[in-house]
Amino acid sequence: MYDTIFWAVIGTLSGVIFGVIPGAGPFVATATLYPFLTHIEPVNVMMYYVTVLIATNYTNSVTAILYGIPGDASAMMTARNGHRLFLKGFGNLAVATNAVSSTIGVVFATMVFILVLPTIIEVFRFYNSVLQTIIVAAAILMITLLTKQNKLFTILLFLFGGMIAKVGIDPITFDSFLTFGNSYLAIGIPFASVMIGLYIVPELTKLNSLKIEVPKRINNFTIGKDTTSPTLIGSFVGFWCGLIPGVTNILGSYASANIVKRFFKKPVLKSIAAAEAANNSGALSSLLPLLILAIPITGSEVLIYYIMLEDGFVFNAENTVNHLKDIIYIIPFVTVFCLWLSWYGFNLLGKIAYYYKTYRNIANILLLSIISIASISIFAIHEWMIICIFVLSIIGFLIRRWDTSPVIYGYFLSDLFYENLIRTLIIL
């Protein structure tokens, strides 16, 4: 029991740290502790990973709200809406809503886990390619129809994202796409460079023109009004989107935030609530294919899969239920701790806002440099990452007046949509 609590603490702490670092997240957290995790009981590995998932999804919103830089792609909606609220002096609302809705998302997913786990195999029996095609198509429609900018340009940005994701050699067919015989292009365009060049650079440029006010009510932890329904919608949508390989909680946060934008009045804060609830709910539901079917659907899950195999875990419903019984009581404590941490960290926002206002240009350059250096050092072929960041940043700067987020969603969704559509056409 003490071992399990110890690994819950380690998981929470590493989740807090690696969630704050943009681009790191659960994968880098797990990879860093890999040598230790291979020598512990499977139940403790599970405890560690669940707490990492919960903690990173709280803290990946810190840079999103403070600087408009998402800790990972799943925090993009929070970055977009939360940072603007922060600059207008309502950072307290953004942080509080993030904390509370994240907590509800975790509670929702945990309850669904408990309720449906014994018969979870049934869920996978109807969750097929046709349903996934419908979900992804709906997400793409939302991106193009709900945008306030020129729809044609939004579609072009989306397609551009899809196109740069395809550059390289296909790992299945070995067909090359836009490589021109160049060995660097054959590697493909790494996602980190796309996020830095085509999202962070334009966003930081835009923020320079915004008027920044130091929040006056920074010491009040105020929960946004009428965020209950969006939070529940986010929890529900996020849970199901979490089961889709490749996009999991990224799609969930985007889809639920857009549903709220479409159907609710004054949607900025409510979309944060929906996105964060979906984010946490989806992060936990994405565990199900791994634990029940031994199918990892995210990079960090692949690591956990091998670690647990090495530790002798047999992936099936019975084992998963037995192990979850041993750890599920710790989840509320971890959640409360993360909630408290969000609350406590929130009190620092005033000072940070002041310094950010004073040294905005330097802060932006410094942040961009740190993120770029971190991405370059993580990627195997450093020079290729440098080239990609440089070229895409120039493109990002040129299109800075536009909302470039469709590029990011195009990068993730276009291939997924195409693959599911092909299967659907064959099945029907």
Place this chain on the structure above:
Amino acid sequence: MKKIMLILMSMLFSTMAYAQVQIINPGSQEGVFRQILSTIGDTTEHNFVQADNPVTAYTYIEGKDTQPILTIWSSEWPGDDSLKSPKVSKDNIVALMTYETLMCSRAYNSLEDMSGQTVKIATWGSEPVAKFLKNLGAKYNVNFVVVPYSGSGSTTKGYVGKDADTVFTITSRQAALEEDGTKCIAFSEKGELGFRFVDAIITINADYALTNELRSAVTNLSTTTEWNSKFKGSVTYVGNGTNQTIDMFEEAVANFSK
């Protein structure tokens, strides 16, 4: 005294040789190739290059003819102008990792039962698999229609979601497939399916002694519980300088060639 000197010298040389090994992973950071090479790497001093894909990996190999390299190369990789491959021979194969395949169905009890039918089958969307199924279909008078996936995990998930009533994948997925009463009807291990995935762990620029040292390391590793649980569903054949392993590899290459 002479014997002691020889032992000390051989130990020194073997350590020096090990220190020079460069391990190049042509797979992804989170994939099985990384696991295999890291596990072997734990037994020796090395520097590790995470290349992420075979194209990049080959840029580390090409033109370097002095530093010993340990890498893993899949028989699926075409080895033509689009994707160059290092030479794989009986002399430089450290070991082969073979992944056996199986066919399962919830609608049919055997391949013979499918005769005269059009059968939608969930499997990889690659050309070699399509070619294999076409040949198998011709043998049993079955029209296989591939419902394509990018890996064995998504194939299994698609099958469980009833995208198709028949599936062709690797044997490590058998337990998940049988959860709903599905019956597995044909296996490559039993010779019923002439298709399996073969990956060669090879040395490049290494002398005979180093290759043999690494073969010994894999021999020891492959008997451990850790290795067998990590790479469940695969069979490890350690190279011994004979034609056995290269024949297996070349047979697999022939399966995958366009």
